[in-house]
Amino acid sequence: MTVLENVKVALQRPAGLSYQFWRPLSTLRQLDARAMELIDRVGLSDAIHFEAASLSYGRKRVLEIATTLALDPKVLLLDERLAGMGHEDVHRVAGIIRDISRECAVLMVEHNLNVVADLCHRVTVLQRGEVLTTGTYTAVAADPRVREAYMGNEDD
Structure with a gap:
């Protein structure tokens, strides 16, 4: 499917069309404007007719964001x-x-x-599945426990 088709499929659910695949394709034209908004927002307007599989790795991830945003x-x-x-x-x-x-x-x-x-406004650092600390990036980066956990200590 193309970039545009992928976003339109994602838009079907909030539009109440997700389980009505027997309708003619023309029914989905009502989704074009919103699909184009989302595609423009993530910077894929130059690729609307490209097959999603042909996109670079980064652009595929951007398309995934667009399809997720379609669900509001x-x-x-x-x-x-x-x-x-x-x-x-x-x-x-x-x-x-x-x-x-x-x-x-x-x-x-x-x-x-x-x-x-x-x-990030707020950062939480985990170590072995446990919260080590939470705060601003500056505070967390300065925390000696974080520095030791991720960079080791001078004795290592």
């Missing part, structure tokens, strides 16, 4: 969304996440500390 979430959960992306994709996707966070809560697991410092 109150909270967006992102688990290492930026892992494996090139630098320019990381920057672009971080900007999209920042934009989304203005209207929807975003909870993310992320190991790219530059992104965490740039995007």
Whole structure:
């Protein structure tokens, strides 16, 4: 399916069309405007007719964000969304996440500390499944327990 078709499929549920696949394709034209808004918002307007499978790794992840936004979430959960992306994709996707966070809560697991410092208002550090500390990035980064847990101590 194309980028546009993927977003339109995601929009079917909130439009009450998700279980009405027997309707003619023309019925889905009512979703075009909203689909294009979402596609523009995530920067894929140049790829609306491309097959999703042909997109780069970073652009596929962006398409996933667009299809999730189609469901009008109150909270967006992102688990290492930026892992494996090139630098320019990381920057672009971080900007999209920042934009989304203005209207929807975003909870993310992320190991790219530059992104965490740039995007996150509150950071929680886990060690072996337990909360080590919570606070601003600056406070958490300065916590000696965090430094020892993730960088070791001078004796190591």
